[in-house]
Amino acid sequence: xxxxxxxxxxxxxxxxxxxxxxxxxxxxxxxxxxxxxxxxxxxxxxxxxxxxxxxxxxxxxxxxxxxxxxxxxxxxxxxxxxxxxxxxxxxxxxxxxxxxxxxxxxxxxxxxxxxxxxxxxxxxxxxxxxxxxxxxxxxxxxxxxxxxxxxxxxxxxxxxxxxxxxxxxxxxxxxxxxxxxxxxxxxxxxxxxxxxxxxxxxxxxxxxxxxxxxxxxxxxxxxxxxxxxxxxxxxxxxxxxxxxxxxxxxxxxxxxxxxxxxxxxxxxxxxxxxxxxxxxxxxxxxxxxxxxxxxxxxxxxxxxxxxxxxxxxxxxxxxxxxxxxxxxxxxxxxxxxxxxxxxxxxxxxxxxxxxxxxxxxxxxxxxxxxxxxxxxxxxxxxxxxxxxxxxxxxxxxxxxxxxxxxxxxxxxxxxxxxxxxxxxxxxxxxxxxxxxxxxxxxxxxxxxxxxxxxxxxxxxxxxxxxxxxxxxxxxxxxxxxxxxxxxxxxxxxxxxxxxxxxxxxxxxxxxxxxxxxxxxxxxxxxxxxxxxxxxxxxxxxxxxxxxxxxxxxxxxxxxxxxxxxxxxxxxxxxxxxxxxxxxxxxx
Numbered sequence: 309x310x311x312x313x314x315x316x317x318x319x320x321x322x323x324x325x326x327x328x329x330x331x332x333x334x335x336x337x338x339x340x341x342x343x344x345x346x347x348x349x350x351x352x353x354x355x356x357x358x359x360x361x362x363x364x365x366x367x368x369x370x371x372x373x374x375x376x377x378x379x380x381x382x383x384x385x386x387x388x389x390x391x392x393x394x395x396x397x398x399x400x401x402x403x404x405x406x407x408x409x410x411x412x413x414x415x416x417x418x419x420x421x422x423x424x425x426x427x428x429x430x431x432x433x434x435x436x437x438x439x440x441x442x443x444x445x446x447x448x449x450x451x452x453x454x455x456x457x458x459x460x461x462x463x464x465x466x467x468x469x470x471x472x473x474x475x476x477x478x479x480x481x482x483x484x485x486x487x488x489x490x491x492x493x494x495x496x497x498x499x500x501x502x503x504x505x506x507x508x509x510x511x512x513x514x515x516x517x518x519x520x521x522x523x524x525x526x527x528x529x530x531x532x533x534x535x536x537x538x539x540x541x542x543x544x545x546x547x548x549x550x551x552x553x554x555x556x557x558x559x560x561x562x563x564x565x566x567x568x569x570x571x572x573x574x575x576x577x578x579x580x581x582x583x584x585x586x587x588x589x590x591x592x593x594x595x596x597x598x599x600x601x602x603x604x605x606x607x608x609x610x611x612x613x614x615x616x617x618x619x620x621x622x623x624x625x626x627x628x629x630x631x632x633x634x635x636x637x638x639x640x641x642x643x644x645x646x647x648x649x650x651x652x653x654x655x656x657x658x659x660x661x662x663x664x665x666x667x668x669x670x671x672x673x674x675x676x677x678x679x680x681x682x683x684x685x686x687x688x689x690x691x692x693x694x695x696x697x698x699x700x701x702x703x704x705x706x707x708x709x710x711x712x713x714x715x716x717x718x719x720x721x722x723x724x725x726x727x728x729x730x731x732x733x734x735x736x737x738x739x740x741x742x743x744x745x746x747x748x749x750x751x752x753x754x755x756x757x758x759x760x761x762x763x764x765x766x767x768x769x770x771x772x773x774x775x776x777x778x779x780x781x782x783x784x785x786x787x788x789x790x791x792x793x794x795x796x797x798x799x800x801x802x803x804x805x806x807x808x809x810x811x812x813x814x815x816x817x818x819x820x821x822x823x824x825x826x827x828x829x830x831x832x833x834x835x836x837x838x839x840x841x842x843x844x845x846x847x848x849x850x851x852x853x854x855x856x857x858x859x860x861x862x863x864x865x866x867x868x869x870x871x872x873x874x875x876x877x878x879x880x881x882x883x884x885x886x887x888x889x890x891x892x893x894x895x
Contacts, residue, residue, distance in 0.1 A: 371430040371433055470822070486817075509807075511810065521792055528792075529793065543573075548570050550567070581707055597610070635777075636649070636651045637771065639667070639669050642676045642768050665733045666687060684718040693712035717752070743763055760772070817830070
């Protein structure tokens, strides 16, 4: 029923209109052909050349690759904005390499000049690439598909037949059929022009727009983000202010007013563990019951925070990230008066929650001579003691099966008023003296809940209370732009899928009355690239249209205008040389 050929002979003369028919199937910029007689560019010419290079797709892809490569050092080298302790440790261990990294900005990759330059260039490149393509695409949407070329039989996929139906009836049937198949179609002279697959270019533009949205969202999130950690013991609370955090870091444009106003109290932490089997000790349940309020006068609400199920309050998310024990201790002076009583959070050292820390008595204590002094106790805690026969103070299980607290006692000056920040989990012993036992050794003792260690010479005592509390570690994160980044990522995936799988193509149907009074129908299709789907789709459309405008009854099999039931075939007629889709676009 048709003639198809893949001969790539260039068209001339009457067939130059094939170039117009196949053009603008894409909004990709077309580069001018090089010439050996180009005039000197000049300043403005060089500026235009640089702008065209920067906004070309290949440069955008190159910048995207460079940005990915530039992010690698940020994953391999400690960053000051993430963990300053690791950076300090790296500096101590690498005396020669650390200064080089400082000069290259590798300790703060994502805020370095060279990373920002790549980021901004990519941003400008994408915008400069998208704006003209979007304008051109809008123009194509507002316009109509171009009219049919003079000789449809020169297109890559075509078919012809003769019919007794009137040309007007054939064109009307073709227009109805193409519109039903969701083609944009209209009648132009003696032919019907139709186009389909605009979603391909729309997806391409959506992909690049989504990249811009993601870049803006990531930049916004990095500049205005905040992240803080806080350990809260059961029964205590937290208010979202800077002074309440154990550690806090934020973006360059973050201010204190950006903190989401809320507070919460920890009612109870619940942790359960596997008791038997190869996974013994593995947590089964980690959850914290809290009551929280939004704003200063908000209504109190209950919530349950679990691992990977944060509490969301406005733009802030409260994650449960750690857990440990806080033994309650009571310190008395030589007269038996309580000078300190509180739950002391201790830091876990292993999966079985073997923990250590310090107890600091800073105020209210006087030694037996009546002189003000400070007390310090090095604490080591195991929730499940293996017994004295084990020979070690390592916990055997993370639950409170056999809790034991080991203490070492010191007195003197903890240097808390020196102006130098101190960790609540460490003790400065430079001005502290050891309490001695009867053998002249450092005073130390293992305590079970309810037991007391008495300090020598009437210096007082410390009691390990039966009430052992648990603490929960929370991470409060505010990272604006997260929703936009997710939306941009999903849009980018959808746009990329559309640009890869949707085929932009055009179809023409011409119906004219021949010299013998019989209507001659010609159909042709053209895609942006050589695609097997264009001939298949054209054959399907031609089959349906042929049913509505069947062949003339006096046709013979040898007649080239006779319909062929086998569909679109290949032609070797040298007078019907086909122009492939890419060749048509370039003319």
